[in-house]
Amino acid sequence: MSGHHHDGGIHEHDRGLSYDLPVLARRRMIRLMAGASLVPLVGCSSDESSSASPSSSAASPSGSSTGASSSSSAECATIPDETAGPFPGDGSNGVNVLKESGVVRGDITSSFGDFAGGTADGVPLTITLTVVDAASGCGTPKAGAAVYVWQCDREGNYSLYSEGVTEENYLRGVQETDDKGQVTFRSVFPGCYPGRWPHIHFEVYGSLDDATAATSITNTSQLALPQDVCDTVYTTDGYGQSVPNLGRLSLEDDLVFGDGHEQQLATVTGSVEKGYTATLTVPV
Template sequence: MGRHHADEVHDGGVHEHDRGLSYDLPVLARRRMIRLMAGASLVPLVGCTSQDGTPASPSASSAKGSASSSASSAECATIPDETAGPFPGDGSNGVNVLKESGVVRSDITSSFGDSAGGTAEGVPLTVTLTVVDAASGCGTPKEGAAVYIWHCDRAGDYSLYSEGVTDENWLRGVQEADGSGQVTFRSIFPGCYAGRWPHIHFEVYSSLTDATAATSITSTSQLAFPKDVCDTVYATDGYDESVRNLSSLSLETDGIFSDGYGRQLAAMKGSTAEGYTATLTVPV
């Protein structure tokens, strides 16, 4: 599977995390073409998610059996392939954290190994991804698969890369999927930096061995957060920059999620006082 990386420039705290829509156009064009091709055989859809993330209208003339089959097929589409961004830390753009002892962990709030040993501050967040087999109708968990996730800190900086946190490797970790296909990480809610909607990057591997060797990636994608939760979190201490950055963004105009975010939008529960949980099913 092809990998796409964008550039970022740090200058006085301003982030430019990608080269613009034209750089990511091959990825976006591929996804739109897949949707167009699939549409010919999957229309009409019932109970599905539209391209803008809202429920699609059911067709009154559709037979129940046909509609159910079409909806099931749409829901079982693989997770959209996205750019890994400029700071994956998987060896494809400089440093490789995946081969370091200690990267396999569920709590990713602190740095590990020979890094500075700091801890990222912010509203607590627990992320649970359920990896399933799309080819079997999304009903079969991918037990033994491995997921590597990474995201920016409260200030919008990425460990290992951003100025001031190059000695840290917090907010990065790998987990092996259990019998239910689930991996769970304890982290903090990421900030919103200029030009990108709040998100978490993740890579899926066939096995833990592949993940810790940084080889044979099955899927690369991103998780998006709902606006109402972002607004609530960013009203707390430490997220001041995120309030300003989010005000000029939307899911519909984001360079990654603008062509459809329904299958990448996390389901959220919780509060700023108790922390949040984010869940997402990841068909591969």
């Protein structure tokens, strides 16, 4: 299946430089101002492990890759805003999966509702996001918020949009944050399509009602996956095209992550055999 149409290495899953540059320019300006001590820095919590998912600690110790560390000076800044791309499925660009009955779910591997009922294949991936209040120094969890995640499948296709999977809505789902500010989704490891580093999209809403009404998005961002884990996963069945695609990319050159990915690079533990767990703290 092929849902890819790209120009000059930029995949149409993202709107292109004309759409993304204003966001990236704002992020660079914020960093420059911070370097000139014009923006006050909020103190960081020194114990990120307290917000880590239990599933992360239970993952197989045979593989581990750490992304953003608890000592990062930028960690208590609000998560960087990023493009949702043209395939969010939130009603902003065509179809709206958020208003479908059944979208609130933890397992996003299969389609739901009146859709085709297919299941996305791939190496199992558990995604745990911990939403915290940036203004409080990231020490206060945002209980009762909601997170919508969506991603491509192992072939790089997005349900609802890409050729061959327009009748599917898998790899999309919403969860309400618990008392620890956490949401957990069971998914599959995404493939790497031309022009973009392997990633997962997410939107944060103030409440579950806001999310299922597709209104009042507070933050839109993306989670990046570490290269060593990607290299391992992409040697398995079904990910063959991801190998050359990843070989032409780097985090530093990525359209979205190239201007700084410290807050968005997930910590990933696990193995191909037992599945992986990706965790990320999301200050809002």
